[in-house]
Amino acid sequence: MGTILIIGACGQIGTELTKKLRELYGKDNVIASDVRKGDPEFVASGPFEVVNALDFNQVEEVIEKYKVAEVYLMAALLSATAEKNPAFAWDLNMNSLFHVLNLAKAEKIKKIFWPSSIAVFGPTTPKQNTPQYTVMEPSTVYGISKQSGERWCEYYHNIYGVDVRSIRYPGLISWSTLPGGGTTDYAVDIYHKALSDGSYTCFLSEDTRLPMMYMDDAIRATIEIMQAPAENIKIRSSYNLSAMDFTPKEIAETIKQHIPDFTIAYEPDFRQKIADSWPQSIDDSHARNDWNWQHQYGLDAMTTDMLEHLSSMAE
Numbered sequence: 001m002g003t004i005l006i007i008g009a010c011g012q013i014g015t016e017l018t019k020k021l022r023e024l025y026g027k028d029n030v031i032a033s034d035v036r037k038g039d040p041e042f043v044a045s046g047p048f049e050v051v052n053a054l055d056f057n058q059v060e061e062v063i064e065k066y067k068v069a070e071v072y073l074m075a076a077l078l079s080a081t082a083e084k085n086p087a088f089a090w091d092l093n094m095n096s097l098f099h100v101l102n103l104a105k106a107e108k109i110k111k112i113f114w115p116s117s118i119a120v121f122g123p124t125t126p127k128q129n130t131p132q133y134t135v136m137e138p139s140t141v142y143g144i145s146k147q148s149g150e151r152w153c154e155y156y157h158n159i160y161g162v163d164v165r166s167i168r169y170p171g172l173i174s175w176s177t178l179p180g181g182g183t184t185d186y187a188v189d190i191y192h193k194a195l196s197d198g199s200y201t202c203f204l205s206e207d208t209r210l211p212m213m214y215m216d217d218a219i220r221a222t223i224e225i226m227q228a229p230a231e232n233i234k235i236r237s238s239y240n241l242s243a244m245d246f247t248p249k250e251i252a253e254t255i256k257q258h259i260p261d262f263t264i265a266y267e268p269d270f271r272q273k274i275a276d277s278w279p280q281s282i283d284d285s286h287a288r289n290d291w292n293w294q295h296q297y298g299l300d301a302m303t304t305d306m307l308e309h310l311s312s313m314a315e
C-alpha cells in the first residue's frame with residue numbers, strides 16, 4: 001500500500017490530520033514533515049522529517065526513503081499572512097503544489113490531497129449559499145493562489161491522470177493547535193481569551209458572517225475524500241465543503257451560555273476587508289452527493305467541545 005506523508009504536519013490542520021491518520025494506518029506508516037521541528041511531543045510521536053516543501057529534492061528523497069504512496073500537502077501561507085508577504089506566499093503555495101503534482105505525474109506517488117479554501121471566492125461571488133460553480137474573482141493573494149492551484153490540480157488530473165483530490169475548507173476551529181495567520185482565526189482566539197481573560201476584542205465586526213467548520217469534521221472530510229473510490233470524485237478542481245456559518249456576535253452568545261460574564265468588543269482591522277470579500281454560506285451539495293459528506297458539529301456542539309478541551313488543558 002505504501003506509506004503516507006504529510007507536508008506541513010506541524011500546522012493547525014496537519015497536527016490533527018497526522019494523529020488521525022496514525023490511528024487509522026499505524027504510527028510507522030504515517031510520516032510527518034515540516035520545514036522545522038514543531039512541538040517536541042508531536043515530533044517524537046512518530047516518524048518525522050524536516051522537509052522544505054519548496055525543495056523538490058528534499059520532497060523526492062523523503063518519498064523514496066519511506067516508499068510514500070500518498071501525500072497530504074498542508075504547507076501554505078494563509079490569508080492574513082499572505083497579504084503581508086505576497087511573493088513568498090505565491091512561491092510557497094504554488095511551487096510546493098507543482099513539486100507534488102510532478103512527482104505524481106512521474107508516478108513516484110499515487111494520490112495527493114491538496115487543501116483549497118472558500119477564499120477562492122471574491123467580492124463578486126454570490127454570498128449566500130455559494131454554489132460549486134460560480135463567479136470566482138478572489139481579491140487576496142491567498143485566494144488567487146488557491147484558485148490557480150485548483151486549475152492546476154484539474155489540469156494534472158485531466159492531462160496526466162494524476163489522482164489529486166481537494167476540498168475548499170471554510171474557516172476551521174480547533175483546540176489542540178493554535179492556527180497561524182488566518183482571517184477566521186478569531187473564532188479560535190475567542191475561546192482561549194474567554195477562559196483566560198473573560199473577554200475578547202474581535203478583529204472583525206460583530207455581524208461578519210463566515211462559513212466555518214469544527215476541525216473534527218474537517219479531518220473526517222479530508223480522510224473520507226481520500227478514501228472514496230476514484231470514480232466518485234467527479235470534481236478535480238476542489239469541492240465546496242461546509243458545516244455551519246456564524247458571526248462573532250453569534251459565537252459570543254454560545255460562549256456566554258457557559259461563561260455568563262464573558263464580554264466581547266469589536267475593533268475591525270485589515271482582516272475585515274478580507275472577510276468581506278468571502279461568502280457568508282456555502283452550498284456543498286456536490287460533496288454530499290458524490291462522496292456522502294455529512295457534517296456532525298454545529299455551533300453549540302463546537303462551543304461545548306472547545307471549552308471542555310481548553311478547560312481541561314488549563315488544569
Ligand code: VAH
Binds near residue numbers: 172
Ligand atoms: C484563513 N483559515 O483564514 C483560513 C481559511 C477560509 C479561511 O482559508 O486564511
